[in-house]
Amino acid sequence: MPNSRRQFLGAGLSAAVAGSAISCGASNGASPWRFFTAEEGRTVDAICDRIIPADRDPGAKEARAVNYIDLQLTRPFKRYRKAYREGIAAVDAASRKKFGGRFVELPAGQQTEVLADIEKSSAAFFELILAHTRQGFYGDPRHGGNRNRVSWKMLGVPFPPIRGLERYDQPKVG
Amino acid sequence: MALKHVNALIVGAGAGGGVVAKELATAGLSVVLLERGNWYSAADCRKDDLRNQRTTVLGNAFGPDEDRNPRVLVDDRGEGIVWPSESGYSNNAACVGGGTFSYGAQAWRYMEKDFRMRSTYGAVAGSTLEDWPIGYSDLEPYYEKAERELGVSGDVSNNIFQARRNQGLPMPPLSPNKEYQILLPAAKRLGWHPFDLPMLRNSVPYNGRAACMRCRWCVGFACEVNARTGTHNTVIPAALATGNCEVRTGCMTREILLDDHGQASGAAYFDPHDRLQRQTADLVIVCCGAVESARLLLNTRHRLFPNGLGNRYDWVGRNLHAHTYPAAAGLFDYDTYDDIGPGASIAICDFNHGNPGLAGGGMLANEFIRLPYQFMNQVPPWVPRWGQAHKDFVRTAYKRTVTIMGPVQEMPMFDARVQVDPKVKDYWGIPVARLSGKKNPHTLEIARFTAGKAEAWLQEAGAVRTWQRIPGPSLSGGQHQAGTCRMGNDPKTSVVDQDCRLHDVDNVYVIDASVHVTNGGFNPVLTIFANAYRASHRLLEAWKGSKVRS
Numbered sequence: 069m070p071n072s073r074r075q076f077l078g079a080g081l082s083a084a085v086a087g088s089a090i091s092c093g094a095s096n097g098a099s100p101w102r103f104f105t106a107e108e109g110r111t112v113d114a115i116c117d118r119i120i121p122a123d124r125d126p127g128a129k130e131a132r133a134v135n136y137i138d139l140q141l142t143r144p145f146k147r148y149r150k151a152y153r154e155g156i157a158a159v160d161a162a163s164r165k166k167f168g169g170r171f172v173e174l175p176a177g178q179q180t181e182v183l184a185d186i187e188k189s190s191a192a193f194f195e196l197i198l199a200h201t202r203q204g205f206y207g208d209p210r211h212g213g214n215r216n217r218v219s220w221k222m223l224g225v226p227f228p229p230i231r232g233l234e235r236y237d238q239p240k241v242g
Numbered sequence: 243m244a245l246k247h248v249n250a251l252i253v254g255a256g257a258g259g260g261v262v263a264k265e266l267a268t269a270g271l272s273v274v275l276l277e278r279g280n281w282y283s284a285a286d287c288r289k290d291d292l293r294n295q296r297t298t299v300l301g302n303a304f305g306p307d308e309d310r311n312p313r314v315l316v317d318d319r320g321e322g323i324v325w326p327s328e329s330g331y332s333n334n335a336a337c338v339g340g341g342t343f344s345y346g347a348q349a350w351r352y353m354e355k356d357f358r359m360r361s362t363y364g365a366v367a368g369s370t371l372e373d374w375p376i377g378y379s380d381l382e383p384y385y386e387k388a389e390r391e392l393g394v395s396g397d398v399s400n401n402i403f404q405a406r407r408n409q410g411l412p413m414p415p416l417s418p419n420k421e422y423q424i425l426l427p428a429a430k431r432l433g434w435h436p437f438d439l440p441m442l443r444n445s446v447p448y449n450g451r452a453a454c455m456r457c458r459w460c461v462g463f464a465c466e467v468n469a470r471t472g473t474h475n476t477v478i479p480a481a482l483a484t485g486n487c488e489v490r491t492g493c494m495t496r497e498i499l500l501d502d503h504g505q506a507s508g509a510a511y512f513d514p515h516d517r518l519q520r521q522t523a524d525l526v527i528v529c530c531g532a533v534e535s536a537r538l539l540l541n542t543r544h545r546l547f548p549n550g551l552g553n554r555y556d557w558v559g560r561n562l563h564a565h566t567y568p569a570a571a572g573l574f575d576y577d578t579y580d581d582i583g584p585g586a587s588i589a590i591c592d593f594n595h596g597n598p599g600l601a602g603g604g605m606l607a608n609e610f611i612r613l614p615y616q617f618m619n620q621v622p623p624w625v626p627r628w629g630q631a632h633k634d635f636v637r638t639a640y641k642r643t644v645t646i647m648g649p650v651q652e653m654p655m656f657d658a659r660v661q662v663d664p665k666v667k668d669y670w671g672i673p674v675a676r677l678s679g680k681k682n683p684h685t686l687e688i689a690r691f692t693a694g695k696a697e698a699w700l701q702e703a704g705a706v707r708t709w710q711r712i713p714g715p716s717l718s719g720g721q722h723q724a725g726t727c728r729m730g731n732d733p734k735t736s737v738v739d740q741d742c743r744l745h746d747v748d749n750v751y752v753i754d755a756s757v758h759v760t761n762g763g764f765n766p767v768l769t770i771f772a773n774a775y776r777a778s779h780r781l782l783e784a785w786k787g788s789k790v791r792s
Binding site for chain 2 (some may be wrong): 086102114119120121125127143144158180198199201202203206208209210211219220222223224225226
């Protein structure tokens, strides 16, 4: 259940939406994002870039998966705010410990190594950002990601969709 | 102001409740149909691949309301609250039409042995496997009625395993898609008996509604052209057209009201403005789906029924099950994707029964068309989950992967159950459903067997690589939820009688998949429809103008 915000009963029932009390980093106006601080946004953008990298087709960075995640953190993903705030900090802490710099400062190969560690050490956060990056890349652009439908172009999914296909296949009556 | 008394109060406007409303209203009974969800139409098709009834990462499209309807799930990790869009919640839907508003609409009749599982296979360790008190022949005329009145397309004449039927399906199948053309000859080479999937989906104009236009937004979505058939566009409008039925949406039922003698007198519900209303009625018919029907009975307490209505012998909420869905996928070296919906098109019933050493089996069919994000679940276990290799695989395989899957008939478990939670309440202050239990190990054994057959089919069809997906042992619920108010002749080991009437109270019925003793190796909706027609018929035979004969 990677996307679960399941609360265990021992942990107290009063906070119906766990984590929603975490405030938006953008509130001081210094960040271009709604929830993330400017630095957090750069880190998430870099993580997305490693999860679905650009090659001959754009990756999650070009698709603006970070915009999808940031937008949803003001909506249904409010419950994941705490997980993001702590998870991003854990990624930077792991980067410093292993390579002596913040995640965004590392070359791609080292970033991949850090993420592979995070996949084990902060498994819950990694599952979250993995699922959300895929959604922000492969999902509908209306939710803030998949800019210019880059993933759908990559997969060759017709857009705008062919509708009423069957009518062309069948002979006209009368 | 008191609400006007009616003959029948039906709680839940899904598959069962919709049929019952139409049958009773047509017979002249005054009916109120309560639905906790909203009333959607074809215009509500938003084609949102992240927020629909199948992919719920941004929420359910068709209910229930995310923040008002928690449940408690008890599993290996402990007990915790789950919300409607999360796995483990066992959601179906909450809207007019219920699950039939957004389902895949496969229209299966169960087989004769599906009603006689215990006599066919004997006891299965750890399971409450039992025969139905009725047989296929009791349902056959009502299966036919459902197929004609609601409208089923397909061609099952090549299904040599099906039980006797008097009529073919009223509509021809949709024209074959590419997967069908690939899988048909392969199944024949294997000596199997493939045929066109029966579906509650118009292949030609039928009953005033259009034919399917073959789009890719099918299961999980509203049907944009109203070609897919549910109770919302058939029997419920027919019920309303009689002038005898009123639908009230946004109404959450709290409990069934009982008089001093333990007879039902109606129900108490919260209206859309959260005001508590009391609707009196001669009959109360519970059609909320297996989880919520059990919850409503258990939340109905009375001096005579201290443990919940119908629960004298502790059977309400027991035997919650659905279907285990094993799957196999195959990667081809050419494009198999043709962008023609609904996708699912071809099926076999060669492995529903008669499998050596196994108590049953299940139908196999190709999967519905996959939207890009849904394909993430199809990626095989040997592919890294992120980075270049994952992207490479998705790019290569998205249009070259065929999936075959099918519902394995589950072995019911007494401890797989719905209770009401002693602490957690919903938005209205009503105790919520508490789900616990697991699948029977034999169910998973059967799943491994049918997954192997699915994989063999793909290999025969020329897949260059194949892989299986076998579900885990956790509790089954979800769209096909069933079993919690078992139908039976013995009040000590069942909740309702053959007529779907509570053993305990003669003016309360449960008419939905809750009464299914076992759930077939098939999608259950046509059986829910058929049984609702049958139970309505039996109810009307006993109807005396203000009550039913005891």
